Amino acid sequence: MVATQDARRAVVPGLWTLAVAACYYAAGRLGLLRQLTVENAVFTPIWPATGVALAALLIVGLRCWPGIALGAFLVILSIAGPSVRPTALINVAGNTAAPVCAYLLLCRVGFRPELARLRDGISLVVVGALLGTLISSTTGTGNLVLTGRIDLDAFLTVWFAWWVGDAMGVLIITPLLLAAARARAPLRLxxxxxxxxxxxxxxxxxxxxxxxxxxxxxxxxxxxxxxxxxxxxxxxxxxxxxxxxxxxxxxxxxxxxxxxxxxxxxxxxxxxxxxxxxxxxxxxxxxxxxxxxxxxxxxxxxxxxxxxxxxxxxGQPPSRWPPENRDPDTPRRPHPAPGDPAERKPR
CATH class of the missing domain: 1.20.58 (Methane Monooxygenase Hydroxylase; Chain G, domain 1)
Known part of the structure; x- marks a missing residue:
């Protein structure tokens, strides 16, 4: 029995890692279907993988971060192929650190995944979409500059496009996945x-x-x-x-x-x-x-x-009610009993 529990504890995290990696990879491939070119850099207007990563952290917890890293690496590998450079690990680190830091900050401010309060929506926008994605956009654009793929003069333009794409993934995909995770019953007929x-x-x-x-x-x-x-x-x-x-x-x-x-x-x-x-x-x-x-x-x-x-x-006896209030259609008002403080008169 103990051996079975130990095996389950070892298998479950691995399954979560593979599941998150598969979802991240699928979301990344979907995001790559539509691309725009700005300053010789190709970017996606919506990067749903970041939204999937943050939603997985909010649903599963911090233990799923290896799946995010694995999914990010698989997406980069599918783009570059066997000629992937070691500097691609910078993008993997940035794409992993962005949702992890956003998750930690959301936990810090008391975020609730139910999104049942206005402050939760504001927290997701400010912390999850605007602040957390600064890490991935900065590391990714900086890597492009370091490898000579874009000029330094184009840094701000490419950085802004990258940042907005990641933020859009959080704004649209994360709330939708959080709502799907809470769904228990079908819509009323x-x-x-x-x-x-x-x-x-x-x-x-x-x-x-x-x-x-x-x-x-x-x-x-x-x-x-x-x-x-x-x-x-x-x-x-x-x-x-x-x-x-x-x-x-x-x-x-x-x-x-x-x-x-x-x-x-x-x-x-x-x-x-x-x-x-x-x-x-x-x-x-x-x-x-x-x-x-x-x-x-x-x-x-x-x-x-x-x-x-x-x-x-x-629980009150009928005698405690005054005669004018014994009509069932009339609101009843309790009548103080003899000896109650309300019946005592000043001497």
Whole structure:
């Protein structure tokens, strides 16, 4: 029995490492499907692997960090092939340290993965997306400069593109995975028609907004508000993910509102749109979830108070009630018994 438990303790961490590495690798390969070139450096507008790494740390814990490192190495190996340089280990270290440091900082500020408070959404944005990804973007861009792939003058431009791509992965992918990890029961049947209506509307409106030559990207805002109001974090982040993917496809194809723009202009417009959309979806859904939980807490407290009052009322004898309050439709007020402090008159 003891040997079985010891074997399980040795196998479980290895399985978690392989699972996280596989998820990181799959997310990295998906992110590489669409790329932009800025200052002779190729980058991805959304790097979902960083979001997967942070979500794995928040769900599993710090023990899964070897899986992040292994997944990052496999992604780099798939890009460079057998000619991968030893300096690639700098990128592996940066891509591993970024989500780990973000996780430690989130634990420090009291972050809750349920995203049921507005402060949790703000913490994920500031600590997870903006601060944590500074490590990966700085090490990755610095490595490009050290190896001579880009000039020093292009450092800030490439660094900004790298940083925003990693931050977008955290803003969109991490909340969605945290919501999926908490899912226990299917959506209630009465909500399916509304969910289907939202899906059909998104499928019709989002491609039109992202590929039309007329600048109508603002059409996605009502969809985000609808999804956040009715389906909270899961609905809003799914809508944000679909919109971001469609906008990235349009940007890399150079169509719609991104037609005729330079590479830097495409990058700036796409990242500004994706960032604004993701921030709106995440913070609005977190605020609505917090208000719903507050309302439910108040309703439960009121219900408990009613039950306590009914219990106390039922325990009083009928003679303790004044005649005018014996009507069952009239609220009953306890009448003080003789000798109670309320019956004592001043001498």
């Amino acid at each position: 009465r909500r399916w028609p509304e969910a289907a209506a939202l899906l059909v509307t998104a499928v019709l409106v989002v491609p039109l907004a992202t590929r039309s030559s007329v600048s109508v990207l603002f059409l996605v805002c009502p969809l985000l508000i609808w999804a956040a109001l009715r389906f909270q974090v899961a609905g809003s982040m799914l809508c944000a993910l679909f919109t971001s993917v469609m906008a990235t496809i349009a940007a890399t194809d150079g169509v719609g509102p991104f037609q005729g723009l330079t590479h830097v202009e495409v990058m700036s417009k796409l990242q500004a749109f994706n960032g604004t959309m993701a921030l709106t979806a995440l913070l609005l859904s977190a605020l609505i979830t917090e208000q719903l939980h507050t309302r439910q807490s108040v309703e439960r407290a009121c219900q408990e108070l009613v039950e306590v009052l009914e219990h106390l009322t039922a």
